[in-house]
Amino acid sequence: xxxxxxxxxxxxxxxxxxxxxxxxxxxxxxxxxxxxxxxxxxxxxxxxxxxxxxxxxxxxxxxxxxxxxxxxxxxxxx
Amino acid sequence: xxxxxxxxxxxxxxxxxxxxxxxxxxxxxxxxxxxxxxxxxxxxxxxxxxxxxxxxxxxxxxxxxxxxxxxxxxxxxxxxxxxxxxxxxxxxxxxxxxxxxxxxxxxxxxxxxxxxxxxxxxxxxxxxxxxxxxxxxxxxxxxxxxxxxxxxxxxxxxxxxxxxxxxxxxxxxxxxxxxxxxxxxxxxxxxxxxxxxxxxxxxxxxxxxxxxxxxxxxxxxxxxxxxxxxxxxxxxxxxxxxxxxxxxxxxxxxxxxxxxxxxxxxxxxxxxxxxxxxxxxxxxxxxxxxxxxxxxxxxxxxxxxxxxxxxxxxxxxxxxxxxxxxxxxxxxxxxxxxxxxxxxxxxxxxxxxxxxxxxxxxxxxxxxxxxxxxxxxxxxxxxxxxxxxxxxxxxxxxxxxxxxxxxxxxxxxxxxxxx
Numbered sequence: 001x002x003x004x005x006x007x008x009x010x011x012x013x014x015x016x017x018x019x020x021x022x023x024x025x026x027x028x029x030x031x032x033x034x035x036x037x038x039x040x041x042x043x044x045x046x047x048x049x050x051x052x053x054x055x056x057x058x059x060x061x062x063x064x065x066x067x068x069x070x071x072x073x074x075x076x077x078x
Numbered sequence: 079x080x081x082x083x084x085x086x087x088x089x090x091x092x093x094x095x096x097x098x099x100x101x102x103x104x105x106x107x108x109x110x111x112x113x114x115x116x117x118x119x120x121x122x123x124x125x126x127x128x129x130x131x132x133x134x135x136x137x138x139x140x141x142x143x144x145x146x147x148x149x150x151x152x153x154x155x156x157x158x159x160x161x162x163x164x165x166x167x168x169x170x171x172x173x174x175x176x177x178x179x180x181x182x183x184x185x186x187x188x189x190x191x192x193x194x195x196x197x198x199x200x201x202x203x204x205x206x207x208x209x210x211x212x213x214x215x216x217x218x219x220x221x222x223x224x225x226x227x228x229x230x231x232x233x234x235x236x237x238x239x240x241x242x243x244x245x246x247x248x249x250x251x252x253x254x255x256x257x258x259x260x261x262x263x264x265x266x267x268x269x270x271x272x273x274x275x276x277x278x279x280x281x282x283x284x285x286x287x288x289x290x291x292x293x294x295x296x297x298x299x300x301x302x303x304x305x306x307x308x309x310x311x312x313x314x315x316x317x318x319x320x321x322x323x324x325x326x327x328x329x330x331x332x333x334x335x336x337x338x339x340x341x342x343x344x345x346x347x348x349x350x351x352x353x354x355x356x357x358x359x360x361x362x363x364x365x366x367x368x369x370x371x372x373x374x375x376x377x378x379x380x381x382x383x384x385x386x387x388x389x390x391x392x393x394x395x396x397x398x399x400x401x402x403x404x405x406x407x408x409x410x411x412x413x414x415x416x417x418x419x420x421x422x423x424x425x426x427x428x429x430x431x432x433x434x435x436x437x438x439x440x441x442x443x444x445x446x447x448x449x450x451x452x453x454x455x456x457x458x459x460x461x462x463x464x465x466x467x468x469x470x471x472x473x474x475x476x477x478x479x480x481x482x483x484x485x486x487x488x489x490x491x492x493x494x495x496x497x
Contacts, residue, residue, distance in 0.1 A: 015148075015151065016148060017146065017147030017148040017151070034148075038215040038216060039148075041215040042214060042215050042216065045211070045212060045214075045215075048211075049212075
């Protein structure tokens with residue numbers, strides 16, 4: 001797992017209170033990890049803080065799985 | 079009128095995070111006061127509080143027992159305390175497994191005096207330092223006072239009345255009184271009722287200290303600071319925590335063989351119409367609240383064995399309350415015991431009335447009244463009244479009054495008695 005993936009996973013575990021082994025790259029925040037729309041807003045904020053990226057609302061709407069988040073961050077981080 | 083009894087209790091207090099531990103420590107005359115640990119109080123006039131202790135403490139609070147990790151991260155402490163106390167009360171009543179039909183008739187009325195002040199403070203700083211895009215999406219519903227009731231109803235599927243009282247330090251008593259009336263009026267059969275508070279944060283301590291409400295003379299001896307009726311009292315000590323009871327319609331409780339702690343027989347409410355923080359100079363509002371509660375109960379002062387006083391340890395309030403009790407009780411005051419458990423756990427503000435109602439019910443159960451700590455030199459006006467100094471006292475307890483008075487001049491009295 002890449003360093004970015006590790007850090008994303010850590011944030012997801014902390015914010016959603018889920019077991020680490022459930023946070024696979026394919027996992028959907030809402031369908032698999034019990035998040036609601038507000039949790040995703042909070043996750044996106046946490047990713048922005050952690051990686052120093054800005055994730056505009058239209059991009060955030062497309063982030064539905066752990067892999068979506070990792071890919072966006074890999075492509076856009078400074 | 080449908081009769082209303084109490085069938086479950088839940089407590090999170092600075093002296094214990096369950097009912098029996100908190101009560102045992104109250105009776106043992108322990109103090110929950112100490113130097114503030116939540117933030118560095120060095121620059122504050124008041125450096126002490128009665129904090130709920132951490133999970134690794136002998137009588138600490140473990141939020142993980144009943145509150146989901148995710149919820150803990152999103153909400154302020156008063157909601158966490160309230161959810162846990164509500165869960166304890168439901169478990170104690172044996173009502174965690176109600177049918178859907180029962181849950182339509184079960185509601186929640188858990189209020190708070192102040193609500194999410196720590197979170198309002200910290201998110202304001204985030205807004206100021208990092209801008210609006212960094213404010214938590216959970217900011218609003220993690221701070222709103224009615225969200226204890228909301229969270230509890232969601233967690234336990236309670237679909238009856240969902241209500242939250244906000245009457246400063248009278249909140250807990252009003253919550254129980256109002257919820258009892260909802261059952262009396264047939265709006266519900268079961269109500270979780272009470273109050274919680276978690277406002278020990280920099281802006282909370284600074285604000286109450288600037289209002290000259292907090293004790294500042296005992297920063298080096300925190301356990302001596304809350305001293306209701308004592309000549310050296312100089313303000314209250316801030317507490318935190320929650321008290322929640324299960325109120326239940328009497329016939330229903332009897333039919334299912336529930337353990338019954340007591341009955342809510344009287345409830346009186348009044349407004350001082352005098353001053354925002356100072357009590358009425360003759361304690362007129364408190365007098366009328368007690369008088370109306372007794373009238374509603376169809377009882378005389380001589381029927382009351384114990385009053386859990388509002389008794390916050392402020393210079394003005396304590397003697398005015400005692401004066402009102404003296405006028406109402408007349409000669410019957412000779413039989414009365416009256417104490418302030420705020421001497422041990424501090425002032426839980428919106429939680430106080432509910433926590434103290436629970437201590438009243440335990441006094442009824444165990445036939446013992448809790449002490450007023452630090453009452454070394456009683457004020458002049460206290461002569462001839464048993465204020466239960468220093469040590470708990472075994473005695474007959476048939477019926478009790480629980481008094482709560484709040485900023486804004488809002489007063490509530492509850493009368494409860496054994497069934």
